[in-house]
Amino acid sequence: MSNDAKKRGRPQKSQSALSKATIVNAAKNMMATTGSIPSIRKLSAQLGVDAMAIYHYFKNKDAMLEAITTSLIEDIYTPQNTGDWQQELSALCKSYLATLSQYDGLLHTLLSMKSDSPAEVFIGRFEQIINVLKLERSQSEVFLHLLVDYLHGFSLAMSCDKGNTLKIDDIDKPLGFLIAGIKQG
Secondary structure: OOOOOOOOOOOOHHHOOOOHHHHHHHHHHHHHHHOOOOOHHHHHHHHOOOHHHHHOOOOOHHHHHHHHHHHHHHOOOOOOOOOOHHHHHHHHHHHHHHHHHHOOOHHHHHHHOOOOHHHHHHHHHHHHHHHHHOOOHHHHHHHHHHHHHHHHHHHHHHHHOOOOOOOHHHHHHHHHHHHHHHHHO
């Protein structure tokens, strides 16, 4: 075995640059390029480490997938508490759609995951924005479900739109309609 060969298991001290954050960032970059979650093998090759080194930081592929997708969703718009909940909600929705659009396989991954961590990020930001409305819990849940279902459908339509005629700003009118219903309700 040559000195250049990768060793299995825990990363060597010479590979101290390897960390959970390094792995997640490399996976995000690969996703932006390929449109899908990279395999452990491809990710380890990109990082120049043995695949087992990644398992030192993540107990399994699902744990790594949760960290990657949660990190992607954490990059969406963070409410600024401007007092204009409608503008804040629009910014959150558009940012979420932009992220789903940038990482083509992300929506499918989110919908098929066992973990709720990425969804909890969006929900937390949504609740922070609509908190000023003082809705009953059941009303805010219905609002959230309608909104997320619409955003996911819109994202799917954008990914199927080969002519690129559908743009993120096209959600303004439907979102305005939903907001008007909340204001009246």
